[in-house]
Amino acid sequence: MTTPAPETLSFKSELKQVLHLITHSLYSHKEIFLRELLSNASDAIDKVRFNSLENEALLENDRDWTIRLAVDREANTLTVSDNGIGMDHDTIIEHLGTIAKSGTRAFLERLKDADAGTRPELIGQFGVGFYSSFMVADRVTVISRAAGSTEAVRWESDGQGEFTVAPAQRNGRGTDVILHLKDEEKDFLETWRLRGLVKQFSDYIEHPIVMAVEKKIEDKTTLEDETLNSQKALWLRSKADITEEEHNAFYRQISADFEDPLKVIHVQAEGTPSFRALLYLPKRKAMNLQFGDAKAGPRLYINRVLIQDPCEALLPAWLRFVKGVVDCPDLPLNVSREMLQQNPLLERIQKHLVKQVLKALEELKTAERETYADFFKELGQILKEGLGRDWERREAIADLLLFEHLKGDASKGITLAEYVEAMPEDQHDIYHLAGEDRAALAHAPSLEAFKAKGWDVLLLTDPIDPFVIPGLPEYKGKALKAADRHAPELPEAEKAKAEAATGAFQPLLDLFKTKLTGLKDVRLSSRLKESAVCLVAAEDAMDPHMEQLLARLGQGHAPSPRVLELNPEHPTVKALLARHQADPTDARLESYAHLLLDQALIAEGSRPEDPTAFLARVNELMRNQLD
Numbered sequence: 001m002t003t004p005a006p007e008t009l010s011f012k013s014e015l016k017q018v019l020h021l022i023t024h025s026l027y028s029h030k031e032i033f034l035r036e037l038l039s040n041a042s043d044a045i046d047k048v049r050f051n052s053l054e055n056e057a058l059l060e061n062d063r064d065w066t067i068r069l070a071v072d073r074e075a076n077t078l079t080v081s082d083n084g085i086g087m088d089h090d091t092i093i094e095h096l097g098t099i100a101k102s103g104t105r106a107f108l109e110r111l112k113d114a115d116a117g118t119r120p121e122l123i124g125q126f127g128v129g130f131y132s133s134f135m136v137a138d139r140v141t142v143i144s145r146a147a148g149s150t151e152a153v154r155w156e157s158d159g160q161g162e163f164t165v166a167p168a169q170r171n172g173r174g175t176d177v178i179l180h181l182k183d184e185e186k187d188f189l190e191t192w193r194l195r196g197l198v199k200q201f202s203d204y205i206e207h208p209i210v211m212a213v214e215k216k217i218e219d220k221t222t223l224e225d226e227t228l229n230s231q232k233a234l235w236l237r238s239k240a241d242i243t244e245e246e247h248n249a250f251y252r253q254i255s256a257d258f259e260d261p262l263k264v265i266h267v268q269a270e271g272t273p274s275f276r277a278l279l280y281l282p283k284r285k286a287m288n289l290q291f292g293d294a295k296a297g298p299r300l301y302i303n304r305v306l307i308q309d310p311c312e313a314l315l316p317a318w319l320r321f322v323k324g325v326v327d328c329p330d331l332p333l334n335v336s337r338e339m340l341q342q343n344p345l346l347e348r349i350q351k352h353l354v355k356q357v358l359k360a361l362e363e364l365k366t367a368e369r370e371t372y373a374d375f376f377k378e379l380g381q382i383l384k385e386g387l388g389r390d391w392e393r394r395e396a397i398a399d400l401l402l403f404e405h406l407k408g409d410a411s412k413g414i415t416l417a418e419y420v421e422a423m424p425e426d427q428h429d430i431y432h433l434a435g436e437d438r439a440a441l442a443h444a445p446s447l448e449a450f451k452a453k454g455w456d457v458l459l460l461t462d463p464i465d466p467f468v469i470p471g472l473p474e475y476k477g478k479a480l481k482a483a484d485r486h487a488p489e490l491p492e493a494e495k496a497k498a499e500a501a502t503g504a505f506q507p508l509l510d511l512f513k514t515k516l517t518g519l520k521d522v523r524l525s526s527r528l529k530e531s532a533v534c535l536v537a538a539e540d541a542m543d544p545h546m547e548q549l550l551a552r553l554g555q556g557h558a559p560s561p562r563v564l565e566l567n568p569e570h571p572t573v574k575a576l577l578a579r580h581q582a583d584p585t586d587a588r589l590e591s592y593a594h595l596l597l598d599q600a601l602i603a604e605g606s607r608p609e610d611p612t613a614f615l616a617r618v619n620e621l622m623r624n625q626l627d
Contacts, residue, residue, distance in 0.1 A: 006154075006166035011097055030185075033136055034194070035201035036129030037080045037177055039305050041067045042205050044084025044175060048147050051085065058147040062172060069198075069211040069228070071189045076181050078188055083174040088146040089153045093165060096130065096142065096155050130177070134159040136188060137179035143168050144175040195228050204233040204304040233304050235278040235325055239266045251280045254299060255323040259283050262375055265324070265360045269352055273345045275328035277353060281360065282321055284378045296320035298353075301327040313346055318386035318397075319357055321379045326353070354393065361400050365415075373413055376402045381464050388471035398472050404438050406447060406457040416475045419456060423478075430475060432458035433483040434466045440605040445531035446484040452529050457483050484536045487527035498526055501568045508580045508589075509566070515590045516597055518561060525565030532570040535562045535600040564597060572596075591617050 045065050052058045062083055070079040087095060133140045138158060145152035152170035157163035170176070179188075187193050191213050198209050208231060212223040234242060234250050251261045259282070267277035279298065297320065300311035304327065314326055331345055361383075365372040376383070386397040402413030419430060431450060435441040441459045450457050460469065472480060490498060502509075502524050512522040520538050528534055538560065566573050579586055595617050598608040608614040 006164040008162055008164050009093065009097060010162050011157075030132075030135040031188075031197055032201075033132040033179075034080075034188075034197050035305065036132050038067060038198070038202045038205060038209060040129060040177075041080060041082035041084060041175070042207055042305075044082050044086070045207055047085040048083075048173065051147070055148070058173075060147070060173060065207045067205070067207055067209045069194055069209065071191075071194075071211075073189055076183075076186065076189070078179045078181060078194075079176055080179075081174065081176045083172060084147075086146040086149070086173045086175055087144040087153065088149055088151070089165065091146065092142065092144055092153050092155045096157075097163060131159070133177065133179050136181055136185040138182050139180040141178040141180070142175060143170050143178070145170040145173050147173040149173075198228040201306045202304075203229045203306075204231065204301065205229055206231060206233075206304060233301075233327070235276045235327055236304075247278075247280075250278070251323065254325065255280065255282065255286070257282055257284075257286065257323075261323075262371070263360055263364055265356050267326075267353065267356050269349075273328050273330035273349060275326060275330065275349055277324060277326040277356075279322050279324035279353065279357065279360075281357075281364075281375070282323060282379070283375065285321065285382075298322065298324040298326050300331075301325055302331060303327070303329050314350055315353055315357070316350070316386065316390060318382060318384075318389055319354065321382055322357055358393070358396050358400070365400060373402060376400075376413065381462055384462070384464055384468045387468040391471075394472055395475065398475055403432075404459040404461055406442060406450065406459060408456075410438055414456075414458075419458065420476055420478055422456065424454060427453075427455050427488075429479045429481045429486070430458070431455065431481055431483040431486065432460050432465075432469065434460040434469075435605060436461060436463075437605060443603075444484070445534035445600070445603050446487075446527055446536055448529040448531060449488050449527035450483060453488055455488065482537070485539050487525075490526050494526075498524065498568075505566070505568060505577060507584065508577050511580065511584070511589060512564065512566075512593045515593050516564065519564050519597075520561035521563045523563065523565055524568050528565060528567035528570070530570075531603065532567050532572045533596045533600045533603075534565050535597075535604060536565055538563055564600060566596070591620070595621070 045067070048058055049065070064083070066083060068079075068081045070081065071077075072079070140157060140159070142155040143152060144155070152168040154166045154168035155163060181188060191211070194211065202209060208227045209229045210225050210227055213226045214221050215224045234246060247264050248260045251257065251264075255261075261280035262283045263281040265277075265279040265281070267275075267279065269275050269277075277298065295310055295312065297310035297312040298314050299309040300307045300314060311326070312320075315322055326349065328345075328349060331343070331349070361372075364375070380402065383397065383400060387394050390397065398416055400415075402415060403419075404410060405414045405419065408414055416430065423430075433441050433444060433447065435444070438459055438461050441447075441461070447457055460466065469480065474480060505524055509522045509524070513519065516522065525534065527536075568574070576589065576592055580589055594613070598614045598617075601608050
């Protein structure tokens with residue numbers, strides 16, 4: 001019998017130009033070709049399993065579902081084989097000769113009326129993954145035999161515009177994709193390379209991916225089959241069936257962390273979209289977060305196949321410390337599985353995941369406060385970013401924050417809810433003070449009035465606090481105010497006394513305004529009880545601590561003019577008033593004014609603008625007292 005001559009056909013849809021796009025622009029990493037071929041092989045097996053429900057003869061007594069990799073170093077070929085649905089003459093022309101015509105979409109139409117439990121999960125929505133083979137191969141041969149048929153067909157092309165189709169021989173149903181590798185791509189024949197790629201992209205595919213590898217037993221070298229993928233998609237199992245040891249091992253695998261996770265979050269969402277997720281809260285900040293690598297997020301899988309790692313779109317940046325996996329068969333992809341479409345489903349997934357993470361953090365804070373406090377010391381700075389980035393969830397984030405505070409132990413934090421609950425009846429706002437050192441803040445002169453009234457003040461020692469706290473203007477109806485810009489309101493009787501004192505001190509205050517340049521104002525203080533003087537920010541000015549931080553980053557500008565406040569009840573200030581009343585031209589008044597300004601700077605943890613001049617004034621004062 002004469003074998004028919006091969007048919008030579010041209011690709012449809014300007015496939016030559018499309019292939020150039022696929023091999024040069026569509027995928028950012030050429031090793032993706034193996035993921036695509038393994039995914040196609042898995043889909044083909046799922047199709048024949050599904051179709052066999054109506055026609056068991058299609059199985060041909062072969063239920064050993066296997067995907068096989070075969071290497072031929074002499075021929076420089078890599079073969080991916082499966083025992084799936086296969087293709088006949090017309091199907092192979094239709095599927096491999098026309099771009100985006102894999103048949104999966106038509107197959108999905110058949111699934112609409114099928115029982116949910118029998119539907120195979122498929123990812124080949126666009127039919128272009130096969131053509132990624134030409135990134136590493138200068139010629140591709142496909143030998144396929146359709147389930148239920150005794151005849152096989154051979155398809156071959158160099159991807160330059162034409163392909164040939166001819167009869168072939170194959171034992172049993174399925175497909176062999178034979179890649180004739182380019183000379184510079186021979187590393188894809190190495191066992192270590194293939195093993196690593198399967199582990200990276202296709203480790204959780206349901207069907208075993210098998211390859212014959214060399215094994216040395218004594219002095220003999222033999223070939224033995226090795227299953228390259230684990231097939232264990234932990235997130236597809238029920239919560240009760242997963243042991244703590246399995247969680248710990250899986251977390252270490254996906255996170256590169258040496259410690260066990262702090263908390264596990266199981267997510268199983270039904271509806272649109274339907275997805276499963278395993279998320280893990282770490283105990284400590286990972287190295288990549290410590291050194292500013294913003295690329296973080298869970299891994300995205302579609303039916304066990306890795307699509308993106310990390311997928312930053314699955315969680316907002318202020319939850320980038322969360323590790324885990326998300327598997328969503330409903331999520332549509334662009335023609336490249338590396339590029340996710342901007343789709344409402346993705347937003348819904350993120351919203352659901354954020355809700356679950358916030359819930360888990362709240363549970364941890366409530367049930368295990370000390371453990372949560374340790375976690376917050378490590379990762380609270382990242383969590384706080386949400387105050388400025390996520391307006392919708394800012395109060396839920398605020399509920400999770402811990403702060404050092406004036407009336408509390410330095411080792412224990414307080415929540416905003418606890419602060420509000422402990423507020424006296426006459427306190428209506430939440431007060432805070434930012435700085436670098438808790439001890440210095442606790443002794444700041446600007447807090448004396450708060451101490452006198454028994455009011456607590458949040459001490460913001462985290463460098464990020466001045467940047468994010470403005471994103472929370474109020475909490476539970478209570479305004480958040482800076483203690484160095486807002487003082488407790490005086491009773492009516494004390495207001496009248498302060499107004500009278502201002503009139504008496506006004507000439508001295510005017511002198512200070514003249515002699516001390518760079519200040520916004522000099523006034524009497526209602527906040528000072530023990531100290532003689534303090535510096536405060538104007539109500540419309542930037543937080544002084546933030547200005548200092550920005551200056552260190554090279555992003556600052558000239559500091560905003562401050563307000564110098566004098567305590568009219570302090571003996572030193574009273575003595576200055578008496579001296580001025582006795583002799584307004586006394587040259588020492590200017591020197592004392594500068595001394596008080598430097599004293600205010602030192603009290604807040606800053607340094608005098610001219611330390612040498614400050615020391616000279618102190619020495620002069622000492623000499624005068626000793627004479």
